[in-house]
Amino acid sequence: MKVFILGAGKVGRGLARGLRAHGDSVTLRPARRGIPKQRIDADVVILSVREKQLGVLCTDLASSGVLKKTAVVVHNAGSLTADALAGVRGACAGVAQMHPMISFASTTFFPSLTRGQCHVKGDAVAEKRARVLAKHLGMTPRTFPKLDTVGYHAAAGLVANGAAALAAIGAELLVVSGVPRADAPKMLGPLLRSVAENVEALGFPDALTGPVRRGDAGAIERQIGLLREKLPDAVPLFVASAWAQLPLARALGDAPAESFDAMARVLSAAMQSGARSEKGDSSKPSRSGRARRSGLGGGAPRHGVRALTADRLTRSRHVIAATYG
Numbered sequence: 001m002k003v004f005i006l007g008a009g010k011v012g013r014g015l016a017r018g019l020r021a022h023g024d025s026v027t028l029r030p031a032r033r034g035i036p037k038q039r040i041d042a043d044v045v046i047l048s049v050r051e052k053q054l055g056v057l058c059t060d061l062a063s064s065g066v067l068k069k070t071a072v073v074v075h076n077a078g079s080l081t082a083d084a085l086a087g088v089r090g091a092c093a094g095v096a097q098m099h100p101m102i103s104f105a106s107t108t109f110f111p112s113l114t115r116g117q118c119h120v121k122g123d124a125v126a127e128k129r130a131r132v133l134a135k136h137l138g139m140t141p142r143t144f145p146k147l148d149t150v151g152y153h154a155a156a157g158l159v160a161n162g163a164a165a166l167a168a169i170g171a172e173l174l175v176v177s178g179v180p181r182a183d184a185p186k187m188l189g190p191l192l193r194s195v196a197e198n199v200e201a202l203g204f205p206d207a208l209t210g211p212v213r214r215g216d217a218g219a220i221e222r223q224i225g226l227l228r229e230k231l232p233d234a235v236p237l238f239v240a241s242a243w244a245q246l247p248l249a250r251a252l253g254d255a256p257a258e259s260f261d262a263m264a265r266v267l268s269a270a271m272q273s274g275a276r277s278e279k280g281d282s283s284k285p286s287r288s289g290r291a292r293r294s295g296l297g298g299g300a301p302r303h304g305v306r307a308l309t310a311d312r313l314t315r316s317r318h319v320i321a322a323t324y325g
């Protein structure tokens with residue numbers, strides 16, 4: 001298949017690499033160079049640009065006359081339907097969303113796409129070609145007819161970007177616990193990979209491991225105590241994470257129900273004391289020197305973590321409990 005990718009960012013380059021490896025003929029053009037003057041000789045045009053760029057790009061593509069009438073145009077945005085390409089619909093054979101549910105973090109290092117899922121949806125001919133391309137990339141094309149793309153994209157972001165941020169906080173905890181900073185990502189990457197493999201192969205609640213699953217309230221209490229001393233700003237996130245694990249652990253039932261009740265009491269107490277200190281902290285933040293030096297204590301991350309108040313944690317806990325409790 002002949003593919004033209006407009007946008008040489010992280011996704012554009014990642015897709016170009018994967019399609020070329022399969023044997024597709026790929027032209028990759030940085031969007032900042034603008035729309036080409038000559039006719040685009042491609043079966044599929046992929047607009048691999050930021051969401052805000054799509055509207056103008058479609059208008060310009062439609063008016064430029066460089067698109068073949070037989071070509072289809074797709075975008076990679078998870079949060080947008082094919083209608084984001086409405087401006088170019090009349091100038092091509094059809095449009096579609098083609099969203100790879102994979103995290104592309106670099107223009108020089110590329111994630112494996114194998115067994116990845118790719119949501120494709122739009123006009124029949126565009127959807128069909130996007131499906132073919134997804135398969136060329138080693139991905140499974142999926143079409144969910146009633147998909148709420150905003151919720152779908154929020155889920156992808158929560159897991160992918162949330163995991164990266166969680167790992168960054170985990171790295172700080174490793175550092176204050178004595179692990180050299182350079183070693184932290186090397187230790188956490190394979191750990192995350194094992195979680196990913198468990199999630200894919202086992203699903204929920206089986207993918208859960210650790211002291212919450214084992215009903216070890218004492219271990220969680222000791223860990224919260226250590227965090228309070230060495231990385232206090234991470235306490236709300238740690239507690240939120242444990243709350244999210246609790247309904248999964250209860251559903252697995254690897255420990256007596258009373259041990260999970262004890263865990264809930266430990267977490268409630270931590271939330272309440274966190275909410276109290278948040279109130280008291282508003283005028284005068286109190287942080288350990290170590291946390292300040294770690295970078296966790298300053299700027300946006302600190303406010304992001306502190307913004308997880310007791311009320312919000314309780315609400316998110318109820319959502320998970322309703323599913324697994």
Ligand SMILES: NC(=O)c1ccc[n+]([C@@H]2O[C@H](COP(=O)([O-])OP(=O)(O)OC[C@H]3O[C@@H](n4cnc5c(N)ncnc54)[C@H](OP(=O)(O)O)[C@@H]3O)[C@@H](O)[C@H]2O)c1
Nearest residue numbers: 007008009010011030031032048049050051076077103104
């Ligand atoms: N990253 C992911 O994990 C991921 C996963 C699935 C879907 N997506 C979607 O794929 C689309 C592209 O995302 P992406 O991650 O590839 O975005 P990106 O790396 O930011 O690249 C997108 C566009 O931004 C331009 N750009 C890059 N740096 C810029 C800068 N400093 N100033 C101005 N423009 C700049 C690039 O221009 P040039 O083309 O001129 O280089 C490129 O066209 C988005 O719709 C996104 O939602 C992303």
